Amino acid sequence: MRLCFLVEEHYRRDGMPNEVIRQLTAWGHRVDVVRPGGSLLHMDEVVRSGAHDAWVLKTVSGGPGLTLLEAAAAAGMTTVNDARAIRGVRDKALAAAIGSARGLPQPQTYAVARPELLAEIPDSAYPLVVKPADGSSGRGVHLLASPDRLAALLPELAGEAMLIAQPYVPNAGTDIKVYCVDGELFATERCSPLHPDAAVRERQVPLPAEVARIAARVGEVYGLDLYGVDVLLGPDGPVVVDVNDFPSFRQVPDAAARVARAVLALARAGGGRERPPAAPFVLPVTIPLQVAAGAGDGA
Known part of the structure; x- marks a missing residue:
């Protein structure tokens, strides 16, 4: 098979996906690597070529790779994961709305386009976790113990396009990362990015049945085949706090071969699971009452 991997500079030397690429090459498949952030892309030629079995x-x-993947999908090419599914989880505000509509256990989520609007979140929501809607790898995650901590953080948040905020889920300082590869689930325990001082070595752990059920449901909800789920064990049970397409798969036994086989299977099948039909949901938005000057006067 001939595959095209879109790999950002950030992952140029990472084991994932390079080990998967080496494994596929060793099995006799051709893998072309495109670096979207460092290449001049002829978009019309890319989508017309049809030379690859899967992308x-x-x-x-926030990189340009997803745009290129969506262009390939629009031209009828197979993508791993489904391009629309990736978009649905990479925008964390959108992911929260989709997850809420489909009954995933997750914190209440607020979204703002300007950081100063976080001041409108009720005091009862604190402690509050604030992070970029397009963040990844724990970037820009902040825990605010009380509303008076917000003012000091505003300059740091000013450069973000959109932010989400969620009430903090009390936990023991660790989270469970569940990886899904070819329908199999693997769980690891690691330090929460909000508790970096916790003395926890990342390790594979048994997967509780309830967490397994939720992790499997995540794939169905978002239409993902290769993914990771961050779960916190809160006082009211497991809570989903993040979903990643094509994560690191750390601590997964024989990860490179497992992921390579999954990519090949999806390529041969022409893609993964079908995305679930859209469910209606209401996105609550607070609209301040605005009174125009002279509103009571006749025209």
């Missing part, structure tokens, strides 16, 4: 994306959330 695979491993890029940062």
